[in-house]
Amino acid sequence: MGSRYGAKIRKREQAVLKRQRALYECPKCGKKKVRRRGYAKWECRACGAEFAGGAYSPETTVGSAARKILSAIAPPK
Numbered sequence: 917m918g919s920r921y922g923a924k925i926r927k928r929e930q931a932v933l934k935r936q937r938a939l940y941e942c943p944k945c946g947k948k949k950v951r952r953r954g955y956a957k958w959e960c961r962a963c964g965a966e967f968a969g970g971a972y973s974p975e976t977t978v979g980s981a982a983r984k985i986l987s988a989i990a991p992p993k
């Protein structure tokens with residue numbers, strides 16, 4: 917039982933590491949050059965923009981930026 921639990925944890929850690937190493941799209945310049953710099957800290961290697969995001973992926977920041985742009989484009993009802 918103990919070994920099964922350990923294998924499960926290791927699998928989840930691998931998934932987290934994969935997300936941490938991946939490059940993400942920059943909400944500022946749109947290039948896929950955003951890398952994790954520290955806990956919830958992200959930096960774009962293309963334009964140098966620094967921003968805070970999720971601990972393991974900047975999805976929080978990118979998502980809110982996209983929502984902001986969408987609401988700006990959407991015509992008022």
Ligand SMILES: [Zn+2]
Nearest residue numbers: 942945960963
């Ligand atoms: Zn950028």
